[in-house]
Amino acid sequence: MEVIKKFKPLDERFPLERQLDISAAPIVLINIFTVDAADEAAFLENFKAAGTVFTKQPGYISSQLHRAIGDSPTYLNYVVWESTETLREAFSRPEFFEKVSAYPASVVATPHLFQKIAAPGHGAA
Template identity: 80%
Template sequence: MEVLKKFKPLDDKFPFERQLGISAAPIVLINIFTVGSTDEAGFLDAFKAAGETLKKQPGFISTQLHRAIGDSPTFLNYVVWESTETLRDAFAHPEFVAKVSAYPSSVVATPHLFQKVAVPGFCTA
């Protein structure tokens, strides 16, 4: 998948591409973006354009973008998907691939997939 070449793994031993091969549902995609200090506006424009294509895809549930406090040009995106299969299909969609190519060259995306964990008396699954 061409778009995956733009990603930096969070865990070198279990990179994002390998995670996409596991059938799981529902999932949470956490994506940490580091952005050059002069590219923040361009990143936000490209992020919005890419996100508009994703939210139209089957399996998309919700998303939220967070910015690091202070002078750190680091962003965290939290996206809920119905399954790894629906995310994989959305990331392969030609319109999304085209939008991702418009990210400023300083942007580094570090995605990783997660599932909720139940911790008795504290967190529900």
Template identity: 60%
Template sequence: MSLMRPLDPNFPIERQVALDASPVVLVNVFTLDKADEQTFLQAWQADADFMKRQPGYISTQLHRAVGESPTYFNYAVWDSTADFRAAFTHPEFRAKLSAYPPSAVASPHLFQKVAVPGLCVA
């Protein structure tokens, strides 16, 4: 991966993974050049296959922007930040980042569900 750009520069993913929380949702927005879409999809699939085998992994879903925008959004659910941290910092995963095309920019961020009465549960 050529670049990681935090969604919140004051609290990037490196700070988030140091906290203990569970469960957590990883949201990752990817921007890239249209010509790099196939390379991106192959790299993302290899990452997802690795993550799927890791303890604490629950699920993932990749979305593509509507229309001509080569923007992707990944949503992955983990049992805890500790499980995600172990997978995210694993040397095998880190080595896979070099397979992403140079135009790819990732913006990963961790979230937790919020209860809003009458609308959603935590």
């Protein structure tokens, strides 16, 4: 993941590299991207190119990109994977690194892994 010029853990005590060492299934990769407004079009173009690699990998289930409302060039990407193992394998693909390396220098990525849980009155696991 260091190919993105700026990579910032959501939780400094538990960066993505440590999370990927845990066997868990299914998982959700949440990645918040901030980008300079001038680089927004280039980011989206390169994000789409990287996504074409990701979506063809074993273990990929689904994804959705969201943009912050208003003038904030902030994006939230939500990707469901079968397991940490399949995500780790997808991250190791040279063609994925090639696409992500083309992100503009202003991009800051903040990824973290999650699992769905039961919350009474708010959904089931």
